[in-house]
Structure formats: structure tokens, C-alpha cells
Amino acid sequence: MAIILFGSCSSKENGNKELLYWSSNNAAEIDFTSDKVAQWNADTSHIKMSFQPIPEGQSSEEVILAAVVGRTTPDIYANMWQGSVELFAKAGKLIALDTLEGFKEFILERCGQKTLVEITSNDGHIYQVPWKINPIITLYNKAMVSKLDLDGMPTTYSKYLAAGAKASQDQDNNGYIDQWIGYTEVKVIWYQRFFNFYPLYLAASHGGALVKNNKAAFNNEYAIEVFRFLQELYKNNYFSKEQSAGGQDRLFMEGDILTQWTGPWSISHLDKFKPAGFEYDFFPMQVPDNHEGPIYTYADPKNIVLFNTCTQPQEAWNFVKTLITKEGDKQFLEISGQLPRRQNIDKDAFFQDYFVKNPKAITFAKQANFVKGTDNCEVIVEVFDIISQEYEACVIYNKKTPEAAIADAAAAVNLLLGN
Amino acid sequence: MKKKKWLPYLFVAPYLLHFLVFVAFPVLFSLVLTFHKWNIISPMEFTGLDNYTRMFRDKMFWKTIGNTIQFLLVHIPLQLIVALALAEFLNQNIKLKGFYRAAFFLPVIVSGVVVTILWQQLFGFDSGLFNRLLTNMGMDKVGWLIDPDIAMNSIAIMATWKNVGLYVILFLVGLQTVPPHYYEAADIEGATHWQKFRHITLPMINPTIFMVVILSTIGGFSLFIEPYVMTGGGPLNSTLSSVLYIYKQAFQYYHMGYSATLGFFFAFLILTVVMLQKRFIETEEVD
Amino acid sequence: MKKILVYLLLSIAAVSFLYPFYWMVVASLSPAGDIAGLVFLPSEFTMDNYWQMIAKIPIGRALMNSMLVATITTFGVIVFCSMVGYALSRMEFKGRDAIFYIIIFTMTLPFQITLIPNYITMVELHLVDTYAALILPFLLNSFAILLFRQAFKTIPQSLIDAARIDGCSEIRILFQILFPNIIPTIVVVGILTFMNSWNEVLWPLIVIREESLMTMPQMVTLFSVGGRAEGQLGVKLAAAVLLALPILIAYAFFQKHFIQSMASSGLKE
Numbered sequence: 001m002a003i004i005l006f007g008s009c010s011s012k013e014n015g016n017k018e019l020l021y022w023s024s025n026n027a028a029e030i031d032f033t034s035d036k037v038a039q040w041n042a043d044t045s046h047i048k049m050s051f052q053p054i055p056e057g058q059s060s061e062e063v064i065l066a067a068v069v070g071r072t073t074p075d076i077y078a079n080m081w082q083g084s085v086e087l088f089a090k091a092g093k094l095i096a097l098d099t100l101e102g103f104k105e106f107i108l109e110r111c112g113q114k115t116l117v118e119i120t121s122n123d124g125h126i127y128q129v130p131w132k133i134n135p136i137i138t139l140y141n142k143a144m145v146s147k148l149d150l151d152g153m154p155t156t157y158s159k160y161l162a163a164g165a166k167a168s169q170d171q172d173n174n175g176y177i178d179q180w181i182g183y184t185e186v187k188v189i190w191y192q193r194f195f196n197f198y199p200l201y202l203a204a205s206h207g208g209a210l211v212k213n214n215k216a217a218f219n220n221e222y223a224i225e226v227f228r229f230l231q232e233l234y235k236n237n238y239f240s241k242e243q244s245a246g247g248q249d250r251l252f253m254e255g256d257i258l259t260q261w262t263g264p265w266s267i268s269h270l271d272k273f274k275p276a277g278f279e280y281d282f283f284p285m286q287v288p289d290n291h292e293g294p295i296y297t298y299a300d301p302k303n304i305v306l307f308n309t310c311t312q313p314q315e316a317w318n319f320v321k322t323l324i325t326k327e328g329d330k331q332f333l334e335i336s337g338q339l340p341r342r343q344n345i346d347k348d349a350f351f352q353d354y355f356v357k358n359p360k361a362i363t364f365a366k367q368a369n370f371v372k373g374t375d376n377c378e379v380i381v382e383v384f385d386i387i388s389q390e391y392e393a394c395v396i397y398n399k400k401t402p403e404a405a406i407a408d409a410a411a412a413v414n415l416l417l418g419n
Numbered sequence: 420m421k422k423k424k425w426l427p428y429l430f431v432a433p434y435l436l437h438f439l440v441f442v443a444f445p446v447l448f449s450l451v452l453t454f455h456k457w458n459i460i461s462p463m464e465f466t467g468l469d470n471y472t473r474m475f476r477d478k479m480f481w482k483t484i485g486n487t488i489q490f491l492l493v494h495i496p497l498q499l500i501v502a503l504a505l506a507e508f509l510n511q512n513i514k515l516k517g518f519y520r521a522a523f524f525l526p527v528i529v530s531g532v533v534v535t536i537l538w539q540q541l542f543g544f545d546s547g548l549f550n551r552l553l554t555n556m557g558m559d560k561v562g563w564l565i566d567p568d569i570a571m572n573s574i575a576i577m578a579t580w581k582n583v584g585l586y587v588i589l590f591l592v593g594l595q596t597v598p599p600h601y602y603e604a605a606d607i608e609g610a611t612h613w614q615k616f617r618h619i620t621l622p623m624i625n626p627t628i629f630m631v632v633i634l635s636t637i638g639g640f641s642l643f644i645e646p647y648v649m650t651g652g653g654p655l656n657s658t659l660s661s662v663l664y665i666y667k668q669a670f671q672y673y674h675m676g677y678s679a680t681l682g683f684f685f686a687f688l689i690l691t692v693v694m695l696q697k698r699f700i701e702t703e704e705v706d
Numbered sequence: 707m708k709k710i711l712v713y714l715l716l717s718i719a720a721v722s723f724l725y726p727f728y729w730m731v732v733a734s735l736s737p738a739g740d741i742a743g744l745v746f747l748p749s750e751f752t753m754d755n756y757w758q759m760i761a762k763i764p765i766g767r768a769l770m771n772s773m774l775v776a777t778i779t780t781f782g783v784i785v786f787c788s789m790v791g792y793a794l795s796r797m798e799f800k801g802r803d804a805i806f807y808i809i810i811f812t813m814t815l816p817f818q819i820t821l822i823p824n825y826i827t828m829v830e831l832h833l834v835d836t837y838a839a840l841i842l843p844f845l846l847n848s849f850a851i852l853l854f855r856q857a858f859k860t861i862p863q864s865l866i867d868a869a870r871i872d873g874c875s876e877i878r879i880l881f882q883i884l885f886p887n888i889i890p891t892i893v894v895v896g897i898l899t900f901m902n903s904w905n906e907v908l909w910p911l912i913v914i915r916e917e918s919l920m921t922m923p924q925m926v927t928l929f930s931v932g933g934r935a936e937g938q939l940g941v942k943l944a945a946a947v948l949l950a951l952p953i954l955i956a957y958a959f960f961q962k963h964f965i966q967s968m969a970s971s972g973l974k975e
Contacts, residue, residue, distance in 0.1 A: 063915050068460050069829050091460040188653045242544045430793035433786045437846040445823030508712050522720040529950045530905040532923045536946040537730045546742035588969045679822050686816040
């Protein structure tokens with residue numbers, strides 16, 4: 001034990017010529033990273049990069065937390081959920097990247113002012129490199145839309161509800177409905193709200209905040225109307241309350257549901273497993289009937305951070321830069337199918353050939369101009385959890401009015417934040 | 420003789436070390452934690468009695484205790500009745516006793532994880548076995564795990580199924596301590612089966628009943644894996660057990676200080692309840 | 707007539723305890739489409755669910771981990787607890803009663819108190835994600851010590867005195883001379899420890915994050931709760947069957963011992 005400790009100490013003192021990089025353990029990302037790391041090590045002699053996928057565990061958040069507590073963090077970690085950054089930043093475990101040379105200019109050029117503001121921590125520093133996003137939008141079954149003879153696509157609350165009335169059917173006449181307009185996970189676990197409440201809220205509120213100035217900011221008509229909309233769906237049995245044994249992917253492929261709220265990973269999943277002749281496409285999230293302007297959604301951003309155990313932050317940033325140049329971004333898009341968080345990617349001629357080859361992805365690229373991650377709040381997980389609790393009571397079980405549920409959630413969040 | 424002096428200490432040394440590291444230190448540290456706010460990665464912050472006042476105002480925590488009580492109210496009577504009935508049947512000089520006993524005991528030895536995964540399927544709403552049986556008999560489906568008024572009862576039924584075999588064995592041991600001539604005497608006086616059970620068997624196996632109640636209570640208070648796997652504490656937190664809530668506070672939100680406070684208080688509560696039960700049942704015996 | 711009713715009720719009870727296991731095993735061997743309607747037999751038997759599960763999670767590795775952890779824990783408990791039990795029952799020393807009361811006190815202590823500090827101890831000792839984290843906290847327990855203490859008390863003093871006169875060391879007396887006389891107790895402690903270790907799930911969930919170190923119950927729990935089973939019932943059930951199998955096999959051979967051991971653990975109050 002002593003030898004190991006001593007050994008690692010002395011290697012650090014020798015100038016720390018090696019940086020450790022943890023990627024996610026998604027196979028495509030591992031391919032991408034190993035390619036980039038090999039390239040770096042071939043081009044650079046004074047700093048070597050070694051990489052490994054994050055040790056598999058319950059969730060990457062927990063693994064990172066354990067690493068922070070045990071002081072075994074990597075220098076660079078490239079799969080940090082945006083919502084977790086503030087917690088680690090406040091605990092002083094991350095390097096403020098805006099202090100590094102060339103960082104701000106580079107990010108401003110790549111991502112634009114809006115994103116820069118979004119990722120700036122409450123203390124004015126920036127602790128994360130925005131990397132990849134998976135916007136949540138509506139997936140639909142083309143054949144079912146024409147079969148049900150819908151009055152246009154279900155893009156607004158009232159159109160969606162009207163389509164819901166048409167779609168709910170008892171196909172095998174056993175007294176139980178077995179075809180629905182959609183299905184979304186009923187589990188209370190906080191992150192399930194990324195696939196129903198949160199994108200709908202961002203869509204209605206033009207990318208509004210849940211927490212602002214250390215106060216709950218969602219006690220407004222947008223959140224209330226989202227709850228009411230979802231509550232109507234369950235109340236009328238347009239959505240099934242049952243936890244689907246097969247999962248929503250299966251329900252969708254078997255034609256039991258017309259729509260699903262999901263991200264770009266569905267493209268590769270469907271192309272791999274769909275029945276022959278199955279046709280699908282995407283459109284934005286549903287909005288209130290009087291909605292005007294662009295339709296936002298949740299981006300599910302995963303970002304890159306440098307831990308304070310890193311002794312060569314400038315070099316680490318130089319390496320990270322190679323991942324997110326135009327060329328890097330395009331290579332990443334081609335390998336993984338996930339969108340780099342780069343502004344105007346849908347219009348940039350450099351990326352056009354990818355979208356010509358993958359026409360389904362263009363909806364996501366266009367959507368990427370109107371996305372949001374999460375608010376910078378140390379306890380954002382708990383905020384989502386509180387909303388989830390009220391969601392279950394109001395939306396699924398109809399035990400509360402939307403007004404009361406949102407008000408209670410806001411009060412609980414304010415209590416949590418110490419006001 | 421010189422050797423003998425230190426030798427006993429060598430024998431108990433591993434225990435003392437273990438006790439210090441895994442019992443004494445944790446209890447003290449836990450107590451210290453209850454006065455602090457700590458998310459593991461930031462420095463500890465002294466907050467006085469904040470955790471305690473928060474606990475008394477935390478409706479969710481009290482709900483988890485209510486949930487536990489609801490579980491025990493179903494679980495304990497069910498367990499006592501089924502275990503006692505099966506033990507009474509087995510005690511009647513029947514063939515294949517070993518087989519029955521082994522069958523009843525099977526769920527006891529299997530991991531709770533297995534039992535929960537299995538029963539999650541049996542309780543399924545759309546195509547679970549129970550609901551298929553009900554619909555075949557022309558009855559309505561039951562929301563075993565999705566109806567907030569029913570879910571905790573379903574878990575209590577499952578827990579009874581899992582544990583009752585053990586209590587059958589304990590009752591069987593208890594029943595065999597009843598001297599046969601008591602029954603013979605009662606037979607001469609023409610006592611009915613029920614009278615014999617009520618006036619001879621029950622008083623004689625009182626200590627076993629007491630043990631079963633205590634064991635079930637302790638088991639009920641540590642309810643964790645069943646709601647964790649089957650319902651995640653839902654629907655509407657109706658199956659959120661105190662241990663699951665303490666676990667979530669610590670390992671989902673990293674409120675270490677608050678979680679320790681809940682743990683401390685909850686442990687205190689368990690000891691109190693068990694002590695009260697002991698007292699109550701002992702006075703019953705005196706009567 | 708009354709006998710028939712008793713047999714009938716017992717048989718209904720037996721079926722209700724056995725049938726769910728039967729269903730689980732058969733369902734795990736059924737094609738995915740059959741499980742929803744399964745009562746007795748599927749349209750065909752298939753190992754598909756098992757192959758899929760093996761492809762998704764390193765269940766073999768988890769099985770080895772569980773075996774290793776449960777075996778070491780069991781041996782440790784038998785060695786260490788018997789030593790303490792022997793000292794408490796057969797040796798005179800200052801503080802003996804104090805230790806005995808500490809043991810009783812520890813027994814009444816609910817685990818909820820020690821859970822979080824123990825996790826922090828593991829973090830501070832850098833034992834998170836090691837086998838040691840799964841074994842060390844369970845190497846000694848009050849109940850096993852008390853069982854051993856009770857067992858050694860029943861052994862005639864003359865046996866020990868004779869050995870001491872022959873110049874046997876206390877360690878030899880304990881393990882060579884006394885152990886053969888308390889085999890039933892060793893079996894009880896062994897079965898209980900092994901079973902508890904094998905079935906433990908809360909503690910591994912807390913201290914093990916690395917997949918290659920996960921025990922079987924932990925892995926099966928995470929597989930079932932998390933998304934990796936992709937909602938496939940058969941695959942989940944196959945994992946559950948594999949988790950139950952080792953204990954079921956042991957139960958088939960040592961059924962009487964299992965029942966006795968568990969009954970004695972119930973009698974501890």
C-alpha cells in the first residue's frame with residue numbers, strides 16, 4: 001500500500017507527463033476517443049494522454065462522486081451531466097476553465113452567446129465545456145397517422161388531446177384499451193421528467209428556468225398548463241398508467257402507440273429493430289394552443305470538465321480542443337450519431353453531407369438551435385425529484401389540481417433552497 | 420501461567436477491533452453527523468439542531484413511518500394466523516410432513532431479490548398471473564402495485580409468503596412443548612377443538628407468539644429491498660419505507676447529516692417499540 | 707374426513723409456495739411472447755433468455771465474486787467468532803463480562819445507525835470497490851459468538867483440562883480438540899453466515915460501484931431496476947433463477963440443516 005502511494009506521488013512530482021481521460025462507456029464514444037487520443041499522442045511528445053471508459057457502475061454520477069471522495073478523479077472527464085457540474089464546482093473540485101488561455105473565445109465561436117450564458121456558474125466562472133446533446137422531441141408512426149385520419153399533426157395540446165381520443169382503442173375487444181396516442185414513463189425517479197414534463201415546460205416557456213436567483217421559477221402558467229395537459233391524457237386514458245413491461249420502444253415498434261418523446265438514439269435503435277416497412281419521423285414537442293415563436297426543448301447535455309487533481313490544465317484544455325474543432329465535431333457526429341453542441345450546425349455547409357446521408361437527423365439539428373440544458377443549481381436533482389413527486393400525485397393519479405401541485409412543488413423547492 | 424495472561428485478550432482482540440471500527444466509531448460518528456450538514460465532497464458544516472427540527476417537520480419521513488406501521492398491521496396478523504394454522508396442521512401426525520415443511524421453507528432461504536423480481540411479475544397489472552386468474556373468474560383486475568391504497572398491502576402479503584415458513588417451524592417447536600396429557604385431560608372433559616386450542620395451545624405457545632411478533636416487527640422496520648425493486652417507493656410514496664428514505668437521503672441526495680439523523684431517530688424508535696412489545700406481552704403472560 | 711381437509715389445506719399451501727418458483731423457472735425458459743400468458747407450459751423451451759442475459763451482464767464474474775465473498779466471510783466468522791466464544795466461556799480474564807455485555811448491546815443495535823458512518827469508513831480507508839469492503843464488516847457478529855459460547859459451555863471441563871496437561875496450546879485445544887465436538891454449531895453458523903452473505907444486497911449497493919466486483923444479488927438487482935434488461939421479462943427472470951440456484955442446490959442437500967439453522971436464528975431473542 002505504502003509503495004503504491006509513494007509510487008503515485010513520485011510520478012506526480014516528476015512533472016506529471018501523463019494526463020488521464022475518462023470517456024463514457026458508450027461504444028461509439030470509446031472508438032472516437034481512442035482515435036483522438038492516439039492522434040494526440042502521435043503529435044505531442046511532452047504530454048502523453050491515457051484514456052479509459054468510466055468504470056461501470058450504477059450511474060456515472062455516482063462513480064464520479066465516489067472518485068471525488070476517494071480523490072481518484074481523472075484529469076479530464078467527458079461525460080458530466082450539465083446538472084451535476086454546479087455541485088462539484090461549489091465544492092471546489094473543478095477547474096475554472098475561463099481562466100485558461102483561449103477558452104472563452106473558442107467556446108463563444110463554437111457555441112454562441114446563449115450557450116455561454118447557460119453554462120456560466122453562479123459565481124461567474126465557467127467549469128464545463130459544452131460537448132454533446134440529445135434533444136428530446138416527438139417521434140411518430142407514419143402509417144398510424146394516416147390510418148387514424150388525424151386533423152393535422154398533433155403539435156398543440158388540444159390537437160394532441162383530440163388525436164388521443166381517436167387513438168385510444170380496444171383492438172382485441174377484451175374491455176381494456178390496448179392502443180394509445182403515447183406512453184411516457186410513469187416512474188417517479190427524477191430523471192424520467194426529462195422525457196415528459198421538462199421538455200414540455202421548456203417548449204411552452206421558451207426555454208424558461210426552473211430555478212432562478214436561488215428561488216423556484218416554475219410557479220407559472222406554463223408549468224401549470226403542462227401538468228394539466230398531461231393530467232388530461234391520463235384522466236381520459238389516452239396514456240396508460242401501467243408500467244409497460246415491454247418498455248415504450250417496444251410499444252412504439254409494435255404500433256401500440258402513435259407517438260413517443262425521445263432523443264436521436266431512437267433512430268439507430270429503430271433502424272436496427274423495426275419491422276419491415278415500418279415508417280417513422282420526428283417533430284417538435286407539443287405546445288399550448290396560443291404558443292408563438294420557436295419551440296424549445298431539453299437537450300440532455302453531457303459536458304467535459306477538468307478536475308482540480310489535474311496539474312496541467314492548459315495542456316488538458318489543448319487536448320479537449322482537438323475533440324471539439326469542426327473536424328472533431330463532424331467525426332463525433334458520424335461515429336456516434338449524437339449532436340455536438342455547435343451553433344448553426346443545421347446550416348453549416350461543412351456538416352451537410354452527413355444530414356443528406358441521414359435525413360432523419362436534420363430535425364434534431366434544426367431543433368439544436370432551440371435547446372436548453374439545466375439551470376445551474378447545486379441541488380437540481382432534488383428539484384427534479386420534488387417536481388416528480390407532484391407530477392405523480394397530480395398528473396398520474398389526479399389527486400391534486402395542477403395549480404396546487406405546482407404551487408406545492410415551488411414551495412418545497414424554496415424550502416430546500418433555504419428561503 | 421505467564422502466557423495465560425495475555426492469551427484471552429489475543430482471542431478477543433479481533434472482536435474488539437471490529438467493534439471499535441464497525442460499531443463504536445460509527446455510532447459516535449453518526450451522532451456527530453446529526454449536528455452537521457455534509458454532502459461528502461464539501462467540508463462539514465455545523466448546523467446545531469437543524470437536522471432535528473427539519474426531521475420533525477419532514478412530512479415525508481413521518482409518512483414513511485406511517486407506511487411501515489401499515490405494513491406491520493397487515494403483515495403481523497397475517498403471519499401469525501397463517502404460520503400458526505400451518506403449524507397446527509403439520510402437528511397432527513400426518514404423512515409427508517418433511518415435504519410440506521421443506522416446501523413452506525423454500526422462500527425463506529431464497530434471496531429477497533429473487534422473490535421481489537418474481538412477485539413483481541405475479542402482481543403485474545396487464546398480464547400478471549394474479550390478474551389473469553381474476554379476469555378468468557370474471558372479476559376486475561386489481562392494481563396490486565399501482566394502486567396507492569393497495570400497494571403496501573401487496574408487499575405485506577409477499578413478505579408474509581417469504582417469511583412464514585420460518586415461523587411455521589418456530590411454532591412447530593413451540594407446539595411440541597405442550598405436554599400431551601393436557602389435551603388428554605381436556606378430551607375427557609369433552610372440550611371442542613377450538614376450546615383446546617384457545618385454552619391450552621395458545622397460552623402454552625405465548626412465548627413463541629411474542630418472538631414472532633418481535634421478529635416480524637424488526638423485519639418490517641428494515642423493509643428495503645422489496646419497495647426498492649418493485650415500486651421504488653411509489654405509487655404516491657405509499658410504499659416508501661423508512662430505510663429506503665434514509666438510503667435515498669444519503670445516497671441519492673448526499674444529505675449525510677440529515678440521513679444520519681433519521682437513522683438515529685429511527686433506530687431509537689425501533690428499540691422503543693420492541694421494548695414496549697416486550698413489556699406488553701410480559702404483562703399479558705402474568706395475567 | 708377431518709384428515710382429508712387438513713391434507714387438502716396443506717397441499718394448497720404447498721402449491722402456493724412451490725408454484726411461483728415453478729412458474730419462474732418455466733418462464734425463464736419460455737420465448738418472450740409466451741410469458742404473458744404462461745400458466746403451465748410454454749409453446750417451446752428455449753435458453754434464449756439466458757444467453758441474452760449472459761451477453762448483457764457479467765453474471766459469471768458476479769457468481770465468482772459472491773462465492774468468494776461468502777466463502778471467506780463464512781470461514782472468517784467460524785474462526786474469529788469461535789475464538790471469542792471460547793475465550794468468553796472457557797477463559798478467565800478481566801473484562802470478560804464487559805465484553806459479553808458489549809456483544810449483547812451490539813445485537814440490539816439497528817443497522818440504520820451504522821450504515822452511513824460505515825460507508826464513510828470504507829471511503830476513508832480506500833476500501834470502496836474492493837472485496838475487503840464486502841468481507842471485513844461481516845467477519846464478526848454477536849449472534850455467532852453467542853452460539854459458540856453456548857456450545858463450548860456444554861463441553862466437559864475434563865476434556866480441556868486433559869489437553870492442557872498434555873501441553874496443548876489453547877489454539878490447538880480450540881481447533882483440534884473442541885471443534886470436532888461442536889460440529890452442529892459450526893454447521894449452523896456456517897449455513898447462516900453463508901446464506902446471509904450470499905443474500906446481502908444493501909451493503910454491496912453502497913460500497914461497490916465497479917461492475918467487475920459486484921456480487922450476484924447486487925448485479926441482478928441493478929439489472930432488474932436499471933434499464934439494461936430493456937424491459938424483457940424473461941431475461942430478468944433468468945437472472946433471478948441463476949441467483950436462486952446455488953442456494954437452492956445447497957438446500958436440496960442440506961435441507962434439515964437449513965431449517966434447523968434458521969430456526970435457531972429465530973430463537974435468538
